[in-house]
Each structure stands twice: as C-alpha cells, then as structure tokens.
Amino acid sequence: xxxxxxxFGPQHPVLPEPIVxxxxxxxxxxxxxxxxxGYIHRGLEMMVERVEYTEMGFVVERICGICSFMxxxxxxxxxxxxxxxxxxxxxxxxxxxxxxxxxxxSHLLWLGLGADAFGFENLFMHCWRMREEILDIFEKTTGGRxxxxxxxxxxxxRDISDAELAAILVRLExxxxxxxxxxxxxxxxxxxxxxxxxxxxLTAEEALTTAxxxxxxxxxxxxxxxxxxxxxxxNQIEFQPITETAGDCLARxxxxxxxxxxxxxxxxxxxxxxPKGEGLALENKPRGNPVGETFTRLEQPRGEVVYYVKANGxxxxxxxxxRTPTFANVPAMIQLVKGCExxxxxxxxxxxxxxxxxxxR
Amino acid sequence: MANPLxxxxxxxxxxxxxxxxxTRRYPYEIRPRFVGARGTLEFDVETCNYxxxxxxxxxxxxxxxxxxxxxxxxxxxxxxxxxxxVDVCAKKSLSMSVDSRHVHTMSEVGPQGQRPGHEEWHKPAxxxxxPVAGTAPAES
Numbered sequence: 001x002x003x004x005x006x007x008f009g010p011q012h013p014v015l016p017e018p019i020v021x022x023x024x025x026x027x028x029x030x031x032x033x034x035x036x037x038g039y040i041h042r043g044l045e046m047m048v049e050r051v052e053y054t055e056m057g058f059v060v061e062r063i064c065g066i067c068s069f070m071x072x073x074x075x076x077x078x079x080x081x082x083x084x085x086x087x088x089x090x091x092x093x094x095x096x097x098x099x100x101x102x103x104x105x106s107h108l109l110w111l112g113l114g115a116d117a118f119g120f121e122n123l124f125m126h127c128w129r130m131r132e133e134i135l136d137i138f139e140k141t142t143g144g145r146x147x148x149x150x151x152x153x154x155x156x157x158r159d160i161s162d163a164e165l166a167a168i169l170v171r172l173e174x175x176x177x178x179x180x181x182x183x184x185x186x187x188x189x190x191x192x193x194x195x196x197x198x199x200x201x202l203t204a205e206e207a208l209t210t211a212x213x214x215x216x217x218x219x220x221x222x223x224x225x226x227x228x229x230x231x232x233x234x235n236q237i238e239f240q241p242i243t244e245t246a247g248d249c250l251a252r253x254x255x256x257x258x259x260x261x262x263x264x265x266x267x268x269x270x271x272x273x274x275p276k277g278e279g280l281a282l283e284n285k286p287r288g289n290p291v292g293e294t295f296t297r298l299e300q301p302r303g304e305v306v307y308y309v310k311a312n313g314x315x316x317x318x319x320x321x322x323r324t325p326t327f328a329n330v331p332a333m334i335q336l337v338k339g340c341e342x343x344x345x346x347x348x349x350x351x352x353x354x355x356x357x358x359x360x361r
Numbered sequence: 362m363a364n365p366l367x368x369x370x371x372x373x374x375x376x377x378x379x380x381x382x383x384t385r386r387y388p389y390e391i392r393p394r395f396v397g398a399r400g401t402l403e404f405d406v407e408t409c410n411y412x413x414x415x416x417x418x419x420x421x422x423x424x425x426x427x428x429x430x431x432x433x434x435x436x437x438x439x440x441x442x443x444x445x446x447v448d449v450c451a452k453k454s455l456s457m458s459v460d461s462r463h464v465h466t467m468s469e470v471g472p473q474g475q476r477p478g479h480e481e482w483h484k485p486a487x488x489x490x491x492p493v494a495g496t497a498p499a500e501s
Contacts, residue, residue, distance in 0.1 A: 055420035058443045122370065129383045136395075143399040143457075149443045157444070158397070185369045 001026045006342070010039050014117040014346040017356035021334075021349070025342060033337045035330060041360040048317040053079060053290060056317065057151055063322065064358040065146045066109060069102040070300045071322070071358075072151035077232065078296040078309040079153045079286070088281040091155040092233045093274035097165075098141070098148070099232075100263040100270070104172075105134040106301035107256045107263075108179075110353050111186070114253060117350045118195045126182050130175055137168055155283030162278075165271050176264045183257040196249035200336040200348040203247055210332040213325050214303020215255045216352055220247035226299035237269050252351040289313050300325055302353050324358035394459035399442040401462050402435065402455060406482040409433055409454040415446035434481040437462055 004025045010018030018039035024032040047059050061072035073095055080087060112127035135145045141160050142148035150157045160168070186192060202212070207220035217224050218241055225241035227234040242258045244251035290311035298305050303325030310319040329352045336348045385392060394400060411433065416426040423439035424446060426432070440462075447455045 051420055052418075055418065055445065058420045058441065058445070062441075126373065132383075139398055140395045143397050143444070144442075147441075149399070157448075181369065181373065188369055 003031070008033075008345060008349075012346070014113075014350055015354075016113060017354065019349075019354060019356050021337065021345070023337070023342065023345065028342050030337055030340055030342060030345065033334050035334060037356060037360055039360075040357055044361045045320050045322070048320045050316070052315045053311065053317050054153060054286070054315075056320065057153065058149060060320070060322075061147060061149065061151070063324075063361050064355055066106045066355060067102070067300050067302070067305075067358060068146060069098050069148050069151070070298055070305065072148065073099060073232075074296050074298045074305060074307045074322070075309070075320075076151045076153050077298070078294050078307050079290060079311075081294045081296065082290045082292045082309060082311055083153070083286050083288075085154045085284050085286055087155050088284065089233075090159070090275050090280045091282045093270050094156050094160060094282075095151070096233050096237075097160075097267050097270050097274075098138075098150070100266045101134060101137060101172075103263045103301045104260050105131055105138070107260050108134065110301075111253070111256060114347075114350055115186075117346050118192065120189075120192065123182070123185055130179060130182070133171065133175060137171065140164070141168070152283055153286045155281075157283070159280075159282055162276050169268060169271055172264050172267060176261060179260055183260075186253055186257055192253075193250060196253060196347060196351075197246075199249045199344045200340060200351065201246070201248045202332055202336055204245075206335060207247070207332065210335060211328055212303075212332045213328045214299070214301075214353075215252060215259065216303065216329050216332060218243045219251040219255045221245040224304075226297050226304045229297065232298075233270075236273055237266050239266060249347050249351045256353075289315050290317070293319075302326060302355055302358075303328065305358075322358075322361065324355065324361075326352070326355045326359045329354075330359070394461070396459070398459045399444055399457050400459045401437070401457070402440055402442065402446065403458050404433060404435065404482060405454045405456075406433065406484055408452045409482075409484070410452055412451065414449050414451070415455060418445050418449050420445065431484045432481055434479065436479050 006023045006025060008021040008023050009015055010020050020036040020039075022034040022036070023030050024034075044059055044063055048056055051059055057072050057075050060075040061068045063071045079085075108127050108131040112124040112131065115121070115123035115127060138148060139145045141164070142150045142158060202210075202216070202220045204221045207217050207222055212220070212222075213224065221243050223241045223243050227239070228241065239262060242255055242262060244255050291313040293308070293310040296307040296309070298307075305325055306323040308319065308321040308323075309317060312318040333349060333352045333354075337345055340348060411426055411428045411431060413426045413428060416424045419440075420443060421439050421441045423436045423441070425434045442457065444457055447457050
C-alpha cells in the first residue's frame with residue numbers, strides 16, 4: 001500500500017512543548033514513527049563550566065518549569081553526598097513536603113492537558129483551577145510560583161511555620177475531597193472511557209524491555225518507584241506504589257489520579273512525623289570544594305530521574321548530567337504509536353506525560 | 362456506584378452557575394503578592410561598601426560593581442530573583458521586595474540600544490571634598 005508521511009509537531013494543539021514525530025501511515029494506520037528532538041536544547045549541563053557549584057542549583061532547577069523543585073533537590077542531594085554534608089532533619093522533611101506538593105501540581109497540570117487533548121475542555125479548566133491553589137501554596141512558602149529557589153546545598157533556605165503547615169494540610173485535604181469528584185469524572189465518564197480505554201496498550205513485558213519508568217511503568221503493572229529505596233526520609237513514610245494492570249491510556253490516567261491522593265497522604269504523614277518548633281537548624285553550609293563523583297536517583301512526577309555529578313576539587317564541577325524520565329519513556333512511546341490509528345496518536349503521546357525541556361536541557 | 366446516571370460534572374456545573382468565577386478581572390483586580398514572595402531586587406546606595414560579593418555570587422551575572430568608580434549596577438531583566446545576593450550582602454544593602462518588576466516596552470530602549478531595565482547607582486560623595494582633619498576617610 002502507498003505510504004504517507006505526516007509530520008506531527010513541533011507545533012501541535014496537544015503538545016505543550018516541541019517534539020516532532022514523522023508518522024509513516026498506511027491508510028489511517030501508523031506503521032512507523034521517527035522522533036526528532038532538539039528544538040529547545042539550551043546547553044544547561046555545559047554551564048557547570050562557568051557557574052560555581054554553589055550557584056549551579058539555580059540553573060538546574062530551571063531545566064524544567066514543572067519539575068523545578070525536584071531538579072533543584074536532586075542537584076543538592078548529589079552535592080551533599082559528595083561533600084558528606086548531613087542535612088538537618090527538619091530541612092529533609094520540608095524537602096519531602098515540597099516534593100510531594102510539586103508532584104500534585106504536576107499531575108494536576110498533566111490531567112488538565114490530557115483532558116484538553118481528548119477534547120474535554122471543561123475538565124481541563126477544573127484541573128487547572130485546583131492547580132492554581134497549589135501554586136499559591138508554593139508562592140506563600142517558597143517565594144516563587146514555579147521557580148522555588150529554596151534548595152541550598154546542605155539544607156533549605158526557608159522554613160514553614162508549624163501553624164502554616166497545619167493550614168496547608170487543611171487546604172490540601174479540602175482540595176483532595178474536591179479532587180475526588182473531578183477524579184470520578186475521569187474514571188466514570190463513558191466518553192473518556194471510550195476514547196482512552198484499550199488505546200495504546202503497553203504490556204508489562206514491553207514496559208520492562210523498553211525500560212519505562214514512573215507512572216508509565218506502573219500503569220502496566222510494574223511496581224517500580226524510586227521512593228521505595230528509602231532515601232530522603234521516604235523510608236519513614238508508609239506507602240505502596242500505585243499500579244494498574246491494563247496498561248492502556250486510561251490506566252495511565254488512573255495511576256496519576258490515585259497518586260494525587262497518595263501524595264496528600266504522604267504530606268499528612270510527613271507533617272505528623274517531622275520535628276516541631278521554631279528556629280530549628282535548616283542548613284549546614286558546605287565548606288571547601290567538592291571532590292568525587294556520584295549518582296543520585298529521585299522519583300519525579302514523571303518517573304525516575306538520575307543525576308550524575310563529577311567534581312574535581314575546584315569551585316567548578318567537571319560534569320553534570322541528568323537522565324530524565326521522558327527520555328526513558330520515549331522508546332515505549334514510539335512502540336505504542338506503531339500500529340495505532342492516526343486519531344489516537346495525540347492521546348498516546350500525551351499519556352506518557354512528555355517533558356521535552358527536561359529531555360533536551 | 363455513587364452516581365448511577367454517570368453525570369459527575371452536574372453538581373459542579375450547578376455550583377458554578379451560582380458562584381463567583383475562579384478567575385480575576387486582571388488588570389483591574391490584582392491579587393496582592395504574598396509576604397516573602399520574591400519580586401524585585403532593591404538596593405540602598407547609602408550603606409553599600411562595594412565589596413563586589415554580590416557580583417561574584419550572582420548566578421545570572423546581572424550585577425556589575427566597580428569599587429574604583431563607585432558604581433553598583435543591575436540589569437533587572439537579567440536578574441532571576443534567586444535572592445543569593447541578599448543572603449551574601451554583609452551590609453544589608455540589598456533586599457527583595459514583593460512587587461513584580463516593571464514591564465518595559467521596546468520604545469524604552471535607548472538611542473545607543475541600551476537595554477531597558479539597566480539601572481545604575483553612583484556614590485560620588487567621598488570623591489569631591491577633601492577630608493576634614495581628624496576624621497577618617499570614608500570606608501571603602
């Protein structure tokens with residue numbers, strides 16, 4: 001049969017960021033897809049040669065606007081493990097709380113974008129209305145809505161008072177109740193089930209062979225979650241990775257819906273367990289220059305992220321590298337797109353939650 | 362199932378009919394910034410001793426300080442409002458205000474193509490008059 005090539009992107013209504021897929025079609029069916037990235041490469045990793053290691057954290061958290069907190073945290077955790085700095089306990093708990101709030105923020109953003117992609121614009125607005133309240137919590141506690149700049153090597157810059165933490169928890173629980181109603185739309189609406197159910201099925205075996213990470217892998221029934229390794233005080237929190245078995249687009253939506261509830265529960269546990277009081281130590285400042293290299297793994301909203309940092313004893317690092325979750329999920333995405341209908345391509349691409357700025361840096 | 366008709370959006374839609382919109386009528390209605398929000402970097406020329414520490418630590422290289430010429434200058438549009446300079450300033454000359462930065466238009470670009478948002482502070486005082494006998498010269 002005659003083949004047609006249709007370029008999907010870099011500008012497309014469902015794509016928040018530029019990526020190109022050259023879709024090779026036979027009739028309406030995709031037989032192959034060739035991805036091209038490189039539209040928003042900014043060379044941020046190269047900047048370690050010009051920016052001192054103490055200030056590089058501000059560059060790293062600008063890799064991406066949605067995972068900004070976790071990027072800053074990952075960089076600081078890497079440097080702390082190289083320089084053997086012990087982070088004060090309250091600072092670690094605060095990092096955990098902010099990290100989980102940023103996961104809620106990211107999932108709400110994505111659920112909105114997903115709803116917009118399958119044509120449910122009303123739902124998109126409701127998700128983003130809730131996300132706005134999360135951003136307000138960020139602005140109150142960190143000073144910035146998207147770029148937080150509270151992570152420092154050896155701790156955090158700002159404290160949240162106990163009264164404010166309690167208020168945040170009350171607000172999040174109200175939000176959680178409201179979110180349950182919105183979540184029921186995603187999981188029960190027949191038009192959504194019709195649009196997403198059974199589309200883009202990734203079996204558990206395929207998920208393992210293409211090395212997917214994060215919600216993408218969990219939607220195929222693989223209980224992988226970097227938080228299970230217990231670093232950054234996650235060993236003191238009770239949780240089980242959320243898995244679904246269907247592996248289709250709907251399962252990927254449901255995993256993220258349930259993770260929002262899980263994050264609120266984690267924040268509740270963290271606020272219970274953290275040391276209370278005013279004026280507790282928040283930061284152990286680094287002394288001297290780092291020597292050595294390290295790998296750090298974190299669970300970002302989109303999955304596992306790996307940071308490699310190599311320091312050579314000067315105030316400039318020798319190498320900084322981030323392997324982001326979207327980069328790990330792109331091979332699975334290409335596999336899913338092959339064989340599907342052209343009209344399903346936007347949903348499949350969006351349900352891996354692509355973050356192209358992270359991938360290209 | 363709680364909602365046998367599968368119309369989970371209906372309660373929310375009815376509430377939306379009777380409640381105020383979630384959005385604000387910006388720019389007529391502006392939400393006040395939260396306390397502690399990072400907005401604009403502010404500088405007090407009277408207390409600065411031109412130690413250049415803020416210039417060295419600025420990750421965006423937005424600050425230029427000249428000890429000889431007694432100039433402290435900032436490119437407000439390059440500043441990323443991270444707050445590092447406020448932390449390192451020993452003389453507490455720098456502070457972060459909650460107001461967002463002034464938005465410039467292209468018509469404000471200078472005749473030599475100067476970028477809008479470039480601001481300079483000079484302290485000429487201790488260059489002009491000779492120091493009176495018995496008093497120490499100004500700390501540099």
